[in-house]
Amino acid sequence: MLTPDDNSNEPDLSPNAARLDELAAHRAVAARDRASGLGVWLRDLVISAGISVLIITFLYQPVRVEGTSMLPRLEDHDRLFINKFVYQIESIERGDVVVFHYPRDPEKSYIKRVIGLPGDRIWIEKGRVWLNGRQLSEGYVPEQYRDSRSMAEMVVPQGTYFMMGDHRSISSDSREFGPVERGLIYGKAVFVYWPARDAGVVR
Numbered sequence: 001m002l003t004p005d006d007n008s009n010e011p012d013l014s015p016n017a018a019r020l021d022e023l024a025a026h027r028a029v030a031a032r033d034r035a036s037g038l039g040v041w042l043r044d045l046v047i048s049a050g051i052s053v054l055i056i057t058f059l060y061q062p063v064r065v066e067g068t069s070m071l072p073r074l075e076d077h078d079r080l081f082i083n084k085f086v087y088q089i090e091s092i093e094r095g096d097v098v099v100f101h102y103p104r105d106p107e108k109s110y111i112k113r114v115i116g117l118p119g120d121r122i123w124i125e126k127g128r129v130w131l132n133g134r135q136l137s138e139g140y141v142p143e144q145y146r147d148s149r150s151m152a153e154m155v156v157p158q159g160t161y162f163m164m165g166d167h168r169s170i171s172s173d174s175r176e177f178g179p180v181e182r183g184l185i186y187g188k189a190v191f192v193y194w195p196a197r198d199a200g201v202v203r
Contacts, residue, residue, distance in 0.1 A: 059084060060190075061187065063079070069170055071166060072145070072167075073097075075198060080192040081189075082190065083190050084186060086190075092161060097114075098163070098187065102177075112171070112173050117162075121154075126149075160180060
């Protein structure tokens, strides 16, 4: 005769079932967290892209140098950022490297260094620049890039800027096409980002 055995060896499945429910709940929470994390990541990506577009549109713009008139600092095909907003809050200063529409063909852009400000008296004697009665110190022009050209004295008209390339012997600049009107200047060169060997602030 068999009688029920309260101490039967038949396993009790209820604890395992509870554990499975717990694991399922954890998986569900983890899945929600992953979905939420993906949503946050996508949101941040969209915001970052939007900010980048705004920065490029209104503040910085990548450009490529074409030519060698700004050697030794800027080489042909260097890529750099220009600041398109800075001259809305600051004045153009002597020594700034700026980007402007070429006065004889506004479809083209030039990059040169500001040498003379409005009202400056400027002349050149055998490649040496004289400004308001004093020879201008130009450490950014190595001796091998100088030339022997001269230019008669002139006063930079109001609202214009006298531009020159650092590679004086090959640069087409204000010595040829005259001072550049303020309205043609649209950015200041600030940072070379490619190639890596040239990366750095533009001075």
